[in-house]
Amino acid sequence: MSIIYVDADACPVKAEIERVATRHKLVMKLVSNGGLRPSANPLVESVIVPDGPDEADKWIADRCGPADVVITGDIPLAAKCVEAGSECLRHNGERFTGANIGQQLAMRDLMADLRAADPFRQGGGRGFTKADRSRFLDALERAVRAAKARE
Template sequence: MIYIDADACPVKEEIFRVAKRHNLQVYLVSNSYLSMTVDENVHKVQVNADADAADDWIVERITAGDIVITTDILLADRCLKNSACAISPTGKVFNNDNIGAAKAMRELRTYLRETGLAPSHNAAFSKQKRSQFLQAFEEMIQSIKRNASR
């Protein structure tokens, strides 16, 4: 299964296409209503507005072999602890070897933004990032399938 931290995910349509090709179920989890039309393998889940409600919903359900797509490093860490896979919409794959450094960089960026030493906006989402995501996402699915057949 694929879980999307959906409120700000820029690659939903790409995920839907890949999931359909691999016959995988997708859960779009958000705090707000998503007005998009989806097909039978995509499930929209709207949780309450609490800050971590979507994260908590995903973590309660995700298991080994599942994938979460998120920019939230703390959510990625929680999912890795459940033996799931985690990837950002830019194609960065989180794993047990790099999640500690990612969390440290998150803290540093937060500090720099709070002190005015770094910009508070995110860069535009480029075609290159979209392509990197698609390649890493496909590789992740193929790896999970190979491991499942062993």
């Protein structure tokens, strides 16, 4: 049975994921270090991992497989999930694949180097929009169907 794993810390689309999981009758695992409000939905399970860097990522990477969907903004976690055969999406609906994950990792490293070279440079990322939410829902629907086809 397919499972939707959510790297839940700072995930802006938890409610949308829950709606899709409920519609498809899939278990949704919200993985975090704590601090999330539990859902009354019996399909939603809150998984609290120990404090520490990347503990939620390790937990998800150790369990996901080809019939699962993973939602994360963490590129190294996405690489592990793609390698495991999972469908993997960013919060804005962008899909991580075997064809693009290498470029994503390289871009992440480049941006880290640029930030380190200019410590005064501030964020400046764009905000999360309704269009991002809509694009995410469409991508999640496609990812769930693809994962269920591999069950």
